[in-house]
Amino acid sequence: xxxxxxxxxxxxxxxxxxxxxxxxxxxxxxxxxxxxxxxxxxxxxxxxxxxxxxxxxxxxxxxxxxxxxxxxxxxxxxxxxxxxxxxxxxxxxxxxxxxxxxxxxxxxxxxxxxxxxxxxxxxxxxxxxxxxxxxxxxxxxxxxxxxxxxxxxxxxxxxxxxxxxxxxxxxxxxxxxxxxxxxxxxxxxxxxxxxxxxxxxxxxxxxxxxxxxxxxxxxxxxxxxxxxx
Numbered sequence: 420x421x422x423x424x425x426x427x428x429x430x431x432x433x434x435x436x437x438x439x440x441x442x443x444x445x446x447x448x449x450x451x452x453x454x455x456x457x458x459x460x461x462x463x464x465x466x467x468x469x470x471x472x473x474x475x476x477x478x479x480x481x482x483x484x485x486x487x488x489x490x491x492x493x494x495x496x497x498x499x500x501x502x503x504x505x506x507x508x509x510x511x512x513x514x515x516x517x518x519x520x521x522x523x524x525x526x527x528x529x530x531x532x533x534x535x536x537x538x539x540x541x542x543x544x545x546x547x548x549x550x551x552x553x554x555x556x557x558x559x560x561x562x563x564x565x566x567x568x569x570x571x572x573x574x575x576x577x578x579x580x581x582x583x584x585x586x587x588x589x590x591x592x593x594x595x596x597x598x599x600x601x602x603x604x605x606x607x608x609x610x611x612x613x614x615x616x617x618x619x620x621x622x623x624x625x626x627x628x629x630x631x632x633x634x635x636x637x638x639x640x641x642x643x644x645x646x647x648x
Contacts, residue, residue, distance in 0.1 A: 426450055426451065426470075426471040426472070426540065427450070427451045427452070427453060427468055427469070427470045427471055428445055428450050428451070428452050428453070428470055428471065428472050428473070428474060428536070429452075429453050429454075429455060429461065429464055429465060429468065429470040429472070429473045429474070429475075430442055430445070430452055430453070430454050430455070430474045431454075431455045431456070431460075431461040431464075431473065431474065431475045431476055431479065431484065431487065432456070432474070432476045432502065433456050433457060433476060433478070433479050433480055434476075435456070437476075438454055438456065439454075440529065441474060441529065441532065442454055444529045444532075444533060445533065445536075448533055453468045453470060456479075456480075457479050457480045457481040458479045458480070458481035458482035458483060458484070458486060458487050459481045459482070460481070461473070461475065461479070461484075461487045461491075462487055462490050462491060465491045465494075465495070465497070466494065466495075469495065470497060471497070471498075471540065471543075472497060472498045472499070472500065472536060472539060472540060473491065473497055473498070473499045473500070474500050474502065474532065474536070475487060475488060475499050475500065475501055475502065475519070476501075476502045476503075477501060477502065477503040477504070478504070484501060484502075484503075485517050488501075488517045488518045488519055489517045489518065491518075492517070492518035492581075496518070496582060498520045498539045498540070498542075498543055498582065498583075499518060499519045499520055499521075500519070500520065500521050500522065500523065500532070500535055500536060500539060501519045501521070501522040501523070502522070502523055502525060502527070502532075503522055503523075503524055503525065504524065504525045518581050518582075519581070520539055520542075520581065520582060520583040521535055521538075521539060521583070521609070521619060522619070523535060537610070538609050538610035539609075539610075541610040542583070542586060542608060542609060542610055543582070545610075555567040557589065557592045557593060559592050559595045559635075559646055559647070559648050560635075560647075560648030561573060561574040561575075561648075562592070562631060562635060562646070562648075564585075564588060564589060564592050566589060569582075569585055571585065571588065571631070573631055573632065578630050578631055579630070580627070580630060581626075583608065583609075583623060584623060584626060584627050584630070586608050587604065587608050587620075587623055587624070587627060588627060588631070588646070590603075590604055590607050590608050591604075591636070591644060591645065591646040592646050595645075595646050595647065595648065596645055596646075596647060596648075597645055598637075598639045598642055598643050598644065598645045599643045599644060599645065600642055600643040601620055601642075601643050601644075602643075603643065604620055604643060604644070605619075605620055624636060624638075624644055634647070635647055635648075
């Protein structure tokens with residue numbers, strides 16, 4: 420059995436044609452796939468099958484994908500790849516704020532969805548490996564990051580970050596004051612070799628700033644970002 424075959428993915432999409440096309444492609448790539456077509460069915464399938472990742476459409480009957488994301492992250496956190504026809508940054512930030520890790524806008528190419536899924540799964544694997552490193556705690560001023568427990572606090576107050584926001588913060592906080600390039604961050608956190616043409620990093624930085632304080636993440640235009648005390 421391959422590593423992918425051991426992973427169950429949940430595909431939540433109310434359009435039967437799109438749902439089946441995604442499922443067929445993912446099965447062909449070696450994954451086991453569970454399908455759901457509405458909000459309540461997605462939450463139930465998540466609880467029953469405990470997937471390694473959820474591919475989640477925003478617009479769903481019953482209740483929408485944002486509510487599905489809130490509910491599954493509150494019970495058993497899991498990487499979520501959102502499918503959305505919305506391209507407004509505010510809508511995307513709402514999705515990231517409720518626990519989505521990445522998003523693909525419709526219409527999409529199946530190979531792009533597969534690439535995003537594999538990158539998210541690699542990130543999860545790498546995060547588990549790093550949790551046991553010799554530097555379990557990072558401190559930058561009044562910002563503290565517990566890598567092993569995956570907890571963050573600012574001035575002693577806990578801050579809730581999504582899994583991807585946490586990994587982005589770790590990548591920045593391991594070298595406080597050092598500017599990390601966009602390419603470095605996209606490769607290290609997302610596992611992407613080419614970050615051109617994507618707003619994913621910018622959206623996650625904006626969401627991270629809203630939670631830990633805008634002044635703690637410095638932008639160096641044309642280069643990247645740094646965490647400051």
